[in-house]
Amino acid sequence: MFGGIRKSLTSFLRSWRSEASAGREKRTHNLFEAAAVYVSACAEDDQDQMDEAVSWVSPEALSFGVNELACRAVIALARERDKSPQTVARELLGLPTT
Incomplete structure (x- = not known):
């Protein structure tokens, strides 16, 4: 698990350095x-804007950013609704809650 995280972070840092230089x-x-x-x-179904955002960073970096955004959004909604993050995530995806 940590190997995958390390690999993703390393790829991100390399792409960030090369983009910056x-x-x-x-x-x-x-x-x-x-x-x-x-x-x-994506939420507004705006393909042009999606394509533009994809061009700004590497695919690995975008994936990391989307994951971080999802985590923060679920945590914020969980606090707002006074529920667990797992319950909120399952509700958002239309899955049965446990």
Whole structure:
């Protein structure tokens, strides 16, 4: 498990360094900004915006950012609803709660 996390983080850091050194004159977007734009574009079914967000960071970085956004959203909803994160996640996906 930790090997996969380490591998993803290493890939992300490499892509972040190469993007930072390659595009000094153009604005770079961080992975959290890309994830926020990508997820909101998915919710609004905006393919152009999704494609733009995908171009900002590596696929690994975007995946990491989307995962982090999902975790934070579930935690926030769980606190708001006074339920466990597992219950909220299952409700959001339409799964039976345990």
